[in-house]
Amino acid sequence: MIHNYIFSDGKLVGHDLDLDALRLVRADKGLVLWVDLDQPTDAEIKAVLEGVFSFHPLAIEDCVAPSSLPKVEDYEDYLFLVAHPVDFSQPEKFATTELNFFIGKEFIVTFHRSALRSIMTVMDRCTKGTGPIARGTDRLAHLILDAMVDNYAPITDRLRVKVEEIEETVLSPDMIDLTPLLLDARSEIARLREVIRPQREVITRLAHGESKVIRNVMLPYFRDLRDNLVRIEETAASFADQLLISFDLYLSKSGYQANEGIKVLTSLTAITLPAIIIGSWYGMNFENMPELHMPYGYACAAAITLIFTGLMIWWCRRRHWI
Template identity: 50%
Template structure:
């Protein structure tokens, strides 16, 4: 699907033009245009990217080839951005990223994405309702798209926050291996988020520093605000990683405590049984017949059991005195 919007001094004056009309609009220096390409075939996209705008072949190739790393390339008359929107659903515990490619020139913005994006939908709604607020120039329109894109990170962070809170409560109730698996899954996704955010943070910082001539000076504070927003997202992701590391450490400590408790019980049982083993071994190795000949059977057994019980009792009292029980 190809959508187009034509603006004159911030006012929406045309929509959904054909390719020939788009070429004519590009020659009118008083007009700004936004073309959004969603899905479709590569040939359909090239008809716009190459046939209408004549972008560099390398930029078109990068646009049509999925990339996991955000970047910004500066050409003579336009900028080419690759950036990613994210989605995260609890239960699936997996990040989905959707690539957004943006070509920004002095009089145009061209966006390309293979799947629907909430940030693009929100920008279209804003254009239709209040075009002068966002479409006075391509740099302002680009800022609006990026602002909506990073705003959509908020639900992702809320989902992760709820997930981390649940794990913090669960780890104190149970030390089962299921918790370990859950913690490692969420930690893996937080690491993915950090890997996505880090290069995008640097990309936005370049806009905030005014490195690109196509971004007007009075818009730099807006991009700095955007940079602060993504720094906050990065800091939150870092905090989630630290929390998950602490949860993992608590889980391992609890498991070790349980193991130590089991070892303690088994050691006590083995220690209390030691007199039985010693006495029975002594009689088993040194007497050919038990009870010995000439002895009273009842007294012999009473003697053995009495000594065994006494030794076990003394051993138990000694362990209690040492506070090992």
């Protein structure tokens, strides 16, 4: 699906034109054009990226093919940028999807294979806003990237809750197998850091004004965007540290409870040891055992067994084994 918006002096003057009209708008140097390719067909990709804008074949190839990490490339007249916004179609697990940008002086093209909240937020702002929205393509790009970064907030909040729940479970007296929860949280945090770090580097390049496409007036906005990504990365790093501490506590707790179990088993063995020794000794089938014919032999054996059993109980309690 192809959406397009035309701006003049920052105000929306038209939208959803056909391809022939888009070519005329491209020829008008006083207008700003935003074309959004939302889950496009191969024919739409070719018609827009090749037919209307004539982008470099390598840029088109990078746009169409999935990219695992964010990046930015300068093609002199335009920037090609890959970002990774949150994929909200998988609510149970943190995942990202791909959002591609072609940013020129008078045009911006966005390309994505799934519906994105950040794109829809900016579209609503364009259609419902009355004042100037975007006097330049760099401003439109910032609006989309800013909405994309804001959408990471629910993810960090959910990870914070998950890490705190793991901490509470570790500190509780109940023994629960936390290995699946720890591994799941660790993979999500690692994925978040893996995505945020290169995106921060991409935005840092834009904030430094390395491209002529980004106006000087927009540099503070991109620096603010970079700072937001730094905060998210630091938050993810703190989650990783908390998770590591929780894992160490879990191992210590597991080792302690295992030792407690061993103490109980050792105590039971020690307590029953006198009865086992005396019973084994007098249970031997020898004919000449004087104690077997003593009038008080049984009573003496029972008394000795009880005395030594009591001593073993006292000894185990003194060592806090029982």
